[in-house]
Amino acid sequence: LAKTTQPISMDSYEGQEVNITCSHNNIATNDYITWYQQFPSQGPRFIIQGYKTKVTNEVASLFIPADRKSSTLSLPRVSLSDTAVYYCLVVPAYSGAGSYQLTFGKGTKLSVIP
Amino acid sequence: DAGVIQSPRHEVTEMGQEVTLRCKPISGHDYLFWYRQTMMRGLELLIYFNNNVPIDDSGMPEDRFSAKMPNASFSTLKIQPSEPRDSAVYFCASRLQGAAEAFFGQGTRLTVV
DSSP states (O other), rough: OOOBBOOSSSETTTTTOOEEEOOTTOOOTTTTEEEEEEOSSSSOOOEEEESEOOOOEEEEEEEEEETTTTEEEESSOGGGGGGGEEEEEEEEOOSSSSSSOOOOOEEEEEEEOO | OOOOEOOOOOEOTTTTTTEEEEEETTTTOOOOEEEETTTTEEEEEEEETTEEEEEEOOTSSTTTTTEEEEETTEEEEEHHHHHHHHEEEEEEEEOOOTTSSSOOOOOOEEOOO
């Protein structure tokens, strides 16, 4: 499994755009990049997944350069309720025989300041 | 669907006692994961099942931990005997094969005194 590296923590003011970058130098050809969000006292929640270029949904955007060795999660105009831990995961495409890993790193603790 | 359901939400037990955590995955999901979360170690994958079969249990810390999935709608994680260092939040998650998203339960906060 490709190892991921992301900042331990980030602070941002309300209303700003926040970009969290994740490095995954050893990503394999069939791997996808997936981000989860975890609020205190709750389980992680899926935000977005991408393979290359740009993916956008109602919560965030995910930017992936051509070499796919890194990715950036972009949260537009954050509010206090976006304070959470954000995890970047490299997830293998289904390879058969029941094999599928979902391994979390330390994540990035985002604190949104009023 | 009500999502992944875990019980109990909180458990306080004395050292040496047996503890059983329960999980009901989302109906139709093929994968079930058990995680443990602590401040020191973060979110650790303990074991996961595919179609009720354990695929990888390399994250299970010791023989005191065991997990079963007798059918597609139920799984248990048992700790026997429990120790204070087992205190953590235990999460269960399920996923549909081929889907991007895994769904997590609300977790069980275990305290061993």
